[in-house]
Amino acid sequence: MTTTSFTVLLPTPCPRVLPLPLFSGKVAAGFPSPADDYVEKTLDLNELLIQKPAATFFVRAQGESMLGAGIHPNDILVVDRSIEPVPGKIVICSLNGELTVKRLERDNERWKLKAENPAYADIVIYEALELVIWGVVTNVIHPL
Amino acid sequence: MQPLLALVDCNNFYVSCERVFRPDLIGKPVAVLSNNDGCIVARSQEVKDLGVKMGVPVFQVQNLVNKHNIQLFSSNYSLYADFSARVMSLLEEFAPSLEVYSIDEAFLDLTGVYPCQKDPIAYGHRIRRAVFRATGIPVCVGMGPTKTLAKLANFAAKKWKNTGGVLDLSEPVRREKLMRIVPVGEVWGIGSRTAAKLNQLGINTVWDLATQPSKRMQAQLTIVVARTVMELNGIPCLELEEITPNKQQIVCSRSFSRRLTEYQELSEALAEFCTRAAEKLRQQHSVTGCITVFIRTNPFNPKEPQYQRAASVKLDAATQDTRAIIATANRMLKALFRIGYGYQKCGVQLSHIQPESSPGQMELFDFADNSLPTESRPLMKIVDQINRRFPRAISVAATGFDKTWKSKSERISPHYTTDWRELVGVK
Numbered sequence: 001m002t003t004t005s006f007t008v009l010l011p012t013p014c015p016r017v018l019p020l021p022l023f024s025g026k027v028a029a030g031f032p033s034p035a036d037d038y039v040e041k042t043l044d045l046n047e048l049l050i051q052k053p054a055a056t057f058f059v060r061a062q063g064e065s066m067l068g069a070g071i072h073p074n075d076i077l078v079v080d081r082s083i084e085p086v087p088g089k090i091v092i093c094s095l096n097g098e099l100t101v102k103r104l105e106r107d108n109e110r111w112k113l114k115a116e117n118p119a120y121a122d123i124v125i126y127e128a129l130e131l132v133i134w135g136v137v138t139n140v141i142h143p144l
Numbered sequence: 145m146q147p148l149l150a151l152v153d154c155n156n157f158y159v160s161c162e163r164v165f166r167p168d169l170i171g172k173p174v175a176v177l178s179n180n181d182g183c184i185v186a187r188s189q190e191v192k193d194l195g196v197k198m199g200v201p202v203f204q205v206q207n208l209v210n211k212h213n214i215q216l217f218s219s220n221y222s223l224y225a226d227f228s229a230r231v232m233s234l235l236e237e238f239a240p241s242l243e244v245y246s247i248d249e250a251f252l253d254l255t256g257v258y259p260c261q262k263d264p265i266a267y268g269h270r271i272r273r274a275v276f277r278a279t280g281i282p283v284c285v286g287m288g289p290t291k292t293l294a295k296l297a298n299f300a301a302k303k304w305k306n307t308g309g310v311l312d313l314s315e316p317v318r319r320e321k322l323m324r325i326v327p328v329g330e331v332w333g334i335g336s337r338t339a340a341k342l343n344q345l346g347i348n349t350v351w352d353l354a355t356q357p358s359k360r361m362q363a364q365l366t367i368v369v370a371r372t373v374m375e376l377n378g379i380p381c382l383e384l385e386e387i388t389p390n391k392q393q394i395v396c397s398r399s400f401s402r403r404l405t406e407y408q409e410l411s412e413a414l415a416e417f418c419t420r421a422a423e424k425l426r427q428q429h430s431v432t433g434c435i436t437v438f439i440r441t442n443p444f445n446p447k448e449p450q451y452q453r454a455a456s457v458k459l460d461a462a463t464q465d466t467r468a469i470i471a472t473a474n475r476m477l478k479a480l481f482r483i484g485y486g487y488q489k490c491g492v493q494l495s496h497i498q499p500e501s502s503p504g505q506m507e508l509f510d511f512a513d514n515s516l517p518t519e520s521r522p523l524m525k526i527v528d529q530i531n532r533r534f535p536r537a538i539s540v541a542a543t544g545f546d547k548t549w550k551s552k553s554e555r556i557s558p559h560y561t562t563d564w565r566e567l568v569g570v571k
Contacts, residue, residue, distance in 0.1 A: 054230040055278035057560075060567040076567065082278045092570055097168030101570045132167060134280075 055082035068116030081135035092134040150252040151294040155282045157248035158186035164280040165568045173214040180399040180551040218553035226561040268310035288313040291382045292375035295332035323351035390428045396421040397491020400549040404487045412544030422466040431462035433496030437476040442488035453480045
């Protein structure tokens, strides 16, 4: 007899939801808070950062090639795979099998992956290069 | 209006999940191993092409693994469950109702869905593109007026690349062409034993079966086969099951990373399985009336002395209390255990499952013969609540502290989507 058991997780890509109350006033005993009627909902960062939960993934930035775009080593990037990767977007792509973050650019007929750091050269895309766009970066989470 | 159902099935699902964060593995042979890293349970196309069969123990194909550098992964269930939930939620956007059939496949009811009516094939491709784009998981879409035909269409869409991964079997002419070349054993619901019986009756292809009078099939075989005949002819007999029925049986068992020889170790492992099973039981608001325990040595090693036994007990009063289930299971284990064997696996099965609110269920009773306290549903409820927030914070002492028997998962990939510390790095 064998068994495999799966726990089907809820389709939220963020396992820790932190609801922040919009108002929080102390309740005086006996008197209801006059603000009570105005508390409509709590703010959820997921709502701010994530448009399409099923297509959104978190990845961690390594290296300094995108410093100019405000992406520092160890930052968490919010990546939406369902967004169209048009020129100008910062994308995650698989370049010869390795995941990398760069800005997608196009001048004339040529596609380029541009680093946002003068110390890094642009990568011009040519046919022999194995390149697959993995997703579009929508936000950076950077601890201060 | 002719009904239209679709079966959407992920290609090599576990392998595809592993490849999303490891694009370097695309096009390379990849396989995923069962619990305890014992057998191959998922194969990339490259591994299938090497002739590695589903379910083989790894040691039997070690030569191929070395020679072709097959990348092996332990099962990463939290990763697969996460991807499954993503795929299912995307599919919900395409159909008014959906049945999650397994971790990697779902039936969609597309009857009367306007953009689909106009061009079902184009709609199927839209589903494929949307799922692949959002998740990186490739899927195939099979369509037909019944579940059985949708399943068959999916099988063909996977097998024949020129379908582009989408096939619609609504047209009887197209059905016949396919059915004439597919062996009957490939039909959904026809197991290998039924297929052998059908072959004896001269029924070899799906077409042979579809052209049988269903009455004859019911008389000579079973009602299930008769129903399959009707379904193959486009007459729906099986409905979409949108709500998963509560389980009638809950089994929890594992293989051990090493052979267990002591009663104490086995008993601690069993207590843990009982804990998991009881949690599942309470999750579906049920009680169990029958507990089965089984233990066995490793059947793959005939040189070891072999022993396997199982025992069941019917309970006087149905329960959902972890402590009662562990105590009862342990009593059986004591009776089954023989010294001198290396045990490889044990498990517990709960059956005679009823809703917790069913009449005749006593809320409180003494299980005096176990000298345990009174069954307490509120206590179990609180334990479940705490454990949901702080996983495994509270457990019954019988589960012990030494967990060295736990299954091996030496080749597990990071929990890319469920652990902040294990996100994939991008340069």
